[in-house]
Amino acid sequence: MKIVGVGCGPGMLTAEAASTIAGASLVYGSARAIALARDAIPAGSEVHEIEDYRGLRSLPAHAVVLSTGDPMLAGLGYLPGDVVPGISSLQVAFARLKVPLARAAVVSAHGKDHDRAIAEAREEVVRGKVVFLIADPAFDVGALAAALPPRIRLAVCEDLGYPAERIAAGTAGEPPAPRGELYVVVAGAF
Template sequence: METASVKEHKIRVIGIGPGSPDYLLPAAAKAIESAKVLVGGRRALGQYARPDVSQHTFPITNDIPAVMDFIKHELAVSDVGVLVSGDPGYYSLLDALRREYPAEQIEVIPGLSSMQLAFARLALPWHGACFLSFHGRRPEQEELCYRPGRILGMLTDGKYNSRSIAEILMEAGWPGETRLSVLLRLSYPDEEIITTTLSEASKMAEKSHGILIIQG
């Protein structure tokens, strides 16, 4: 029997939300349950993969070429589900997949992003806000400029954290008394929300791998 063409099979990029299963959309749960092949971070696979139905899984690590090779190999015989945290459209593996595959071969199931949940926790509307990422990158200087009333939502990492970003923003002209909210481990039982100012954050113990929301 002739092997199916790669293009006959789909990549389903499944947004699994900020972490807690309480925030997993029903459409995502159905896609995960029906998938024969699942790719995702180790925590996501541990939480959602179903070894009882012999799902073939592959962990996403820093070796992205290996992940892409696995997906390409599996697409020859099956659809592939790719689990991404938050929403696939917000700093996820979707970018890399779009560079390798045509859009019509990719189906995206949206999820609730950590940024959405962060704004919800603060009861803060997010239309008009500017979204940046310090996770593995640094925004351009013009993206960091201060304007009265400006709202920034930012992803952070170990290097760019609550302390270092507060210092960067004050150097870019933001007043020290600007309101800063630090939101960590959102949706988990130990989630933490700290509201302070840029000036105070620059002196506090650093908080990393979360969300910062700045209200100018």
């Protein structure tokens, strides 16, 4: 099986990913991942929207599984098989904000304990890292801001790579608020 990163937005499919997808006869992915890779999927391929993520481990060896962004950043890279990297929201957010990737500390709050993620993010910021926090729609940016020193910079990065991309910047003392559901938060001295 191959797990292929399709990028975090339109036009971010790498040449290697496109080539791998172009050779696929059996493709699985979320609706969003399939939409991002649609132009690379060959006519006649069997395409399935993922309904049961637990069942992915039992797919045949020739299956190609699409993962939004990069499979190794809170994606499907845990599956058995070869991983083809993709352009992640981390790469895009840090590029837009001009923050070196070497300063990054990744914290996932997506579908996880938000209080624990906030504590982890605070610890990393105090250590001098710039936190890339993967949020979910229920994540409270205000609670993160309240846990940080007031002068720490915060950026809410929404719909990265899409035409409606939005980056709202502020500080922990005056935090930006997300408008939608597809966003990440960058926090630190940047």
